[in-house]
Amino acid sequence: MINHSKKDIRIGMIGYQFMGKAHSHAYRDIPFFFESKANPILQALCGRNEKAVQEAADKMGWQSIETDWRDLIKREDIDVIDIVTPNHTHAEIAIAAAEAGKHIITEKPLALTVEEAARMKEAVEKHNVIHMICHNYRFVPAVQYAKRLIDDGRLGKIFHFRANYLQDFIIDPSFPLIWRLKKEVSGSGALGDIGAHSIDLARFLVGEIDEVVAMSKTFIKERPLGEMSGGLSAEVSSQEVGEVTVDDAVAFMAKFDSGTFGTFEATRFATGNRNKNTFEINGEKGSVRWDMENMNDLHVYFTDDEKGVQGFRRILCTEEEHPYAGAYWPAGHIIGYEHTFIHLLYEFVEAIADQRQVSPNFHDGYKNQLVLAAIEKSAEQKSWEKVDQLNN
Structure with missing residues (x-):
């Protein structure tokens, strides 16, 4: 039974292969192992191939799909944008998500260049969203x-x-x-x-x-x-x-x-x-x-x-x-x-x-x-x- 005193965190994830599988599994297991104040909800999974993303969503437990990340970011029922796409897409997606007021986590490295990383850092600071970069080995x-x-x-x-x-x-x-x-x-x-x-x-x-x-x-x-x-x-x-x-x-x-x-x-x-x-x-x-x-x-x-x-x-x-x-x-x-x-x-x-x-965040990603x-x-x-x- 869901503890309704917890805060629902509605996740929208872009990408669904190697890291998408790892993140999906983690969100599902957080409430099983930890007494968390948050209740992660696998709200929507996004990918360009509709058939493949629907199959991944069904397997990994996502409630809905999108085939355009811009549509995902526009959704009012999404609190978090999780970016597990190739590196060259990180900056555009993260900046758009910050401008939409979404909290953001992205795979590493943060960006292609220092200039892109700086713009991402400035965007999350300007829009006061919570941000993280996925350096999972810190958490062993x-x-x-x-x-x-x-x-x-x-x-x-x-x-x-x-x-x-x-x-x-x-x-x-x-x-x-x-x-x-x-x-x-x-x-x-x-x-x-x-x-x-x-x-x-x-x-x-x-x-x-x-x-x-x-x-x-x-x-x-x-x-x-x-x-x-x-x-x-x-x-x-x-x-x-x-x-x-x-x-x-x-x-x-x-x-x-x-x-x-x-x-x-x-x-x-x-x-x-x-x-x-x-x-x-x-x-x-x-x-x-x-x-x-x-x-x-x-x-x-x-x-x-x-x-x-x-x-x-x-x-x-x-x-x-x-x-x-x-x-x-x-x-x-x-x-x-x-x-x-x-x-x-x-x-x-x-x-x-x-x-x-939280840390590591976009400031860490920029320094890296x-x-x-x-x-x-x-x-x-x-x-x-x-x-x-x-x-x-």
Whole structure:
């Protein structure tokens, strides 16, 4: 039975494939696991292919459909616009939604360019709507617990942040030229697709990035034309080939405002790595390590441990003391990828119910975009680039 004391939050979502499935599942599970002040309602799902979007709506539990996002935004029975479309559409949709007074959540990266990101940020500020960007890895209990250890001073002064995000799903040269491989649609390749997550985690855990130096590489220059077919799968649609206009891999070093030394790598050509998203943070009093493929584990080292037993210890972050973990199962009963979206969207709808801002939001997305732009410029110029110079 629905608790009518909760605030109904009527969702309109644009897009319905990989991330659409993840978001839909999360909205449905929020009231099951959390005592939320909000009641998310899957009001309308939007996509260009009427037959396909109706099938997706029926499967995922949406009440109605639209085939034009402009019609969705005009609807008075929609409170939230959830954008899970390709990157080049984010700015136009988000700005229109803000002007219509809708709260907004969008997939990452925020936009194609710094200029687009700035306009999106200005729009949500002007129209006083609640906004969020979907960096779901912030909401892993182990990552949240690492943040708590850092904030509590348990690691002391932070010397190093190193991150790797390794995938291999496009390593086959016959894999088609999907939208993620076109600069005019995606903005960048591995950098914006997966490196953006590492940048956001670094900013969340350690602080702002001041300066970067980078290199990037495109290993396969041409591919057969094709389209996404679900998840990270794709199908060839033509024997014609097109040019790959984004990076396949990027590596960069970063100087943080705090003095922390950062190293990052993002690639979709790391054979044998399906989704290896990792970081290690080294401080004067201790270190932490985390790997998304074992997302419930946080490996922790403290310098003040007794000699003879010093070393990294594995913490299974399923205890009630670990953020979000207490909403689920008894200790030791692990959760998975989909729960990161439950936590993120729970925070979003709670913020709407409370009429307060939430994080990460478009301000974070804009700052991440500044870092992405500095990395791209550095790779082109083969020089160190200040992040804040792009804010002028």
